[in-house]
Amino acid sequence: MVWRPEPSAEDLAVRIAEAGLEQGSLLEMYRTMCLIRVFEEAIRDRYWAGKTPDFNIAAGPIRGLIHLAVGQEAVAVGACTPLREADVVVSTHRAHHHALAKGVDPTRLAAEIFGKVTGLSRGKGGELHLFDRNRRFLTSGVVGTSFAQATGAAFGFQYRGERNVVVMFTGEGAANHGAFAEALNTASLWQLPLVVVIEDNLYAGSVPKWGTQAVNQHYQRAQSHNIPAYLVDGMDVIDVYEATESAIGRARDGYGPTVVEAVCYRYRGHFEGDPGGYRSRQEEETWERLDPIPRLGRRLEQLGWAGDETRTAVRRMAAEEAIQAVKVAEKSPLPNPAEALQGVFA
Amino acid sequence: MVWRPEPSAEDLAVRIAEAGLEQGSLLEMYRTMCLIRVFEEAIRDRYWAGKTPDFNIAAGPIRGLIHLAVGQEAVAVGACTPLREADVVVSTHRAHHHALAKGVDPTRLAAEIFGKVTGLSRGKGGELHLFDRNRRFLTSGVVGTSFAQATGAAFGFQYRGERNVVVMFTGEGAANHGAFAEALNTASLWQLPLVVVIEDNLYAGSVPKWGTQAVNQHYQRAQSHNIPAYLVDGMDVIDVYEATESAIGRARDGYGPTVVEAVCYRYRGHFEGDPGGYRSRQEEETWERLDPIPRLGRRLEQLGWAGDETRTAVRRMAAEEAIQAVKVAEKSPLPNPAEALQGVFA
């Protein structure tokens, strides 16, 4: 683990200043994390509608699989805050938090999850295939295949002489795929503007890290490809922000890739319907005490940047936006069946 | 490079003793290296028959591609000498030297290269698909695919409780494939009896290492998977032997995998017909001066274990065996065309 002692109010102020963070940006990060949390909980609520008492994956307003990232909001928000609109984010099967942090419209995101024609991809992709061309956001549902794609996008920026950056997210499990090593090699060789953010939530599906990974962390692997790497506290948005901000800056200035490994925890199952049982209650409770949202809340308080009232107001606004998005999405029309045969070729 | 100062006669004697090498085994290594060298030159001679003055890949007694390892004999012999018959060697597209060092019959090997029914695989596989069940020797022509297979064989021995070891050869280019990282992870995780020998001959096809590899060596990658690694002089059979012998011993005793990275050079083209042009003459000459066969010859002289006469006799015997093998192979019958349809299923 990468727990650090909680800073004193003075130390915190220094750290925040060094990170170049101001009241506005920190509050915005707080807001986005709240938005994500409530969005995912609203999606979860709709997912379970029609799936109780007997769980049936194909029943209810949302069919198929849903992978929530509740608990991991700090990684998404910390890593995406330093990004510009023209930068690309390449995400994984667990993508809602990344999408929202990159500025994807919550209503269109939710509509895609509901399979509506108003969704990002008119309902064709669904949760495992989220694309937003304008927000430059991509995913893949086949674990391991997005790495070369992210690297290719970074190459594209370098080739075109555009000073954009690619942030590529991966789970710690996916990073054991060989394609991850290939991406590191290529990005390092060509000094590409790629920032790799590993969301190490300790499990790949039901399989704990120790079950499929020879070493406890990945960052040394990055270093063996001559890529600088940070190991950060993924439950601390400031920690994630600091490392990623500097990595993104370096990438943008042509100094090549960086790996940021963020240790975190998902509070829900691997997907909804996961009955769990492979994690101890004690472990879960330990991590729940590190919830990144109240943690940032306490810091805002400490810094004197947002008291109870302000924070409650921010949370309420974010919640309303998220709930409204999910509501509108659910009410939107489904695509016409005839669309199924359209668009195989551009 | 890993050039070390040439040892004095006294230092050499100490080193040899520490490595546990005796006159007989060193002479046998010398003999095998000579056998490989002459075998490959005889194959080359037959390959070019019918392909001059106009090169035609499909003409002459040997069709298709031939990948020679002339210059790399020390890696094969140093790494295979410590092996037992029940141990497995998994090789690559450049496999003759590994096969002969593992004890594969030169006549059956040559016959397979000629596509004869007396070949290892009755002519069905050819040079890129060499298998010898009895000698426990396997290859693959698709770069990167043999790594998981070698790891699987090592798993097989562990599962069965057999104290056998797998030596997996790879080129430095192939080791950039993601499957290599996957194999390291698995072998380290399960502490498999796997010894990975990287033949770093500086080029993958025409592409120099710096063209496709972010760092100059691979061994740090092994270390990032918690696997011990040696960087050795691949033109010095004693150096290769020392490292591999200890790695094989550890693997056999249940202490898991090791990587041995041997820097070496191929004296011929990537395959026969390669017109070259991507390596400087100066570089080639530098490496020719390090020829592992005369180098071992000088050591045998220094140690007082084999004078000119003995060495000449050994070389002559080895050469006769190799040339005879290629001759017999060439005279053997081709398979009956009806065999083409047999053996898809066991």
Place this chain on the structure above:
Amino acid sequence: MRTLRGIAPAVSEALDQEMANNPEVFVLGDDVSHWGARFGFTGGLQEKYGRGRVIDAPAGGQNVLGLAAGAATTGLRPVVALISGDFLGTGFDQIYDHIATVNYLSGGQVRMPVTIVVAVGGGYGGGAQLSQMRYGLFAHAPGVKVVVPSTAYDAKGLTTTALADPNPVIIFGHRLLTGQPGVPFEGEDEDVPEDPYSIPFGLAAVRREGSDVTIVATAATVRRSVRAAAHLAEYDISAEVVDVRTLVPLDTDTIVASARKTGRVLVVDEDYQSFGTTGELTFRIQAGAFDRLTAPVRRVAVPDVPIPYSEPLEQAVIPNVERIFDEARSLAGVSARAS
């Protein structure tokens, strides 16, 4: 005899019975401990045989399949279990260029008794990468046997046969036939013997006899075809339904015999339409029954689009009872010799 619900418990029972007898059989896969057990075909095995024999392998189809291939060379009998056949794409060349070919290319020296069990098929909102069939691709590869069971009885017997076969076998189990909790079930409870038994490869089964039109189908589409046939009967159309059971080896004789009897054939498949299974079946049918066919062979398959996520789109592309019924009815109504 007792009742089994779906092909998943049938496959895992066959695996269990074989593992009990043969220590050389072991299971390797992605999440075989938990999700493989819940949504796949390895239920109960890890509890019984432990983590050393029912093994969660490090990530990647390439890695898992390569490990199996390598283990097979030491005389073991690996079973690879993947939660989705779609993931075979990441280990494609391990099957295509190694597991399938090594016996041939080694002149019979090195065998590859690797059994692969994967969940396939859509219709539950899985989206493009968790709904594909894939079996046509592997049926195309020389050296692989391909099993596509439609019943629990077949699934058990064919798995037992696979585990006794010295060759690579891929068992494609349709998700909607698994009978696992939480997944829609298109099958029915079946009586399946508890004792081990095996069903030879290469024997198609006539699931319903008929005289006007033959419907040739695989896996989930067999049941849909039987339902369509019941509906056709209401229109006085007598449809025969042939369940292919194994694509490789393919029981051309049974299929052709039915085609010769009815003169009209509809091939149904949940795989992509073009360059796949329906074409091959059609070649064989017209080769063997040409002089008896009274209309061209027709087909119902996924109309060459990725499987879309949204329900109305998904339902528009995955062959269902209605599409089978409509096409068979139209085929039965075609007047002979006019195209």
Place this chain on the structure above:
Amino acid sequence: MRTLRGIAPAVSEALDQEMANNPEVFVLGDDVSHWGARFGFTGGLQEKYGRGRVIDAPAGGQNVLGLAAGAATTGLRPVVALISGDFLGTGFDQIYDHIATVNYLSGGQVRMPVTIVVAVGGGYGGGAQLSQMRYGLFAHAPGVKVVVPSTAYDAKGLTTTALADPNPVIIFGHRLLTGQPGVPFEGEDEDVPEDPYSIPFGLAAVRREGSDVTIVATAATVRRSVRAAAHLAEYDISAEVVDVRTLVPLDTDTIVASARKTGRVLVVDEDYQSFGTTGELTFRIQAGAFDRLTAPVRRVAVPDVPIPYSEPLEQAVIPNVERIFDEARSLAGVSARAS
């Protein structure tokens, strides 16, 4: 006009002309600098455009194809050149599950204008992993166009079309048609315009007219079929030879029209026989020409074995003029309506 020898200089000329105009086109591959240039389709390009635009990518089909897919999302137009189509197996899912599907799955937001050029085919002693055709596999994938040129003229024009297409296109160039030094050449010198031109996808070409039997073929087997047809003429059998040119889109009309004219069709293919191209062509032929066929469609393909190395074995499995001739002759001699 001037003479070109083989499809390799034709493809590289089309690439060159497109690169000269469009800075967004770049080439990525394995050994494009040297071996790709000598045995593949990238000759002369690196000298002209430099290492920054004709790029040796780090190892692996997965890596190269994924890089191309990612680069395409930034608006570039990647060309991936691989020395062997066999190596597509290592990047299989990048094509099948991403490059092919992203346009559809993104609801048209993200295009994948990736052109892939690979050398395929056997007959020179390349052995199992350097002789396969692979195109049937990718023709099966919704979302990929598949080009199989048989002439230098077509190769250039179809490559130009590929580079203007907003969709992924794979060009399978048969090694024995490349015209590269050191490789046997089954083609002939051709007059090919120097100026850029394009040939639309989806238009088959009738290479020889005839009335007794139709031979449908691709790539190298087109030339073998034309030779077989010349030989058949000596036996008073008039064979029409149709060159498919692109498998996706497939010009069913031209093929069916020829089938309707002759009533007898032989499908020739250098890919594995079952579950591939010959089946698909047969489906379409019998669907469109059923009432005119006087005999079942037949086929000549690789008889479902890996390509063996040894010459007599290799020659026994790769379709050659003799096998095509024999089968066509026997087909032409079949009395109508008796199978």
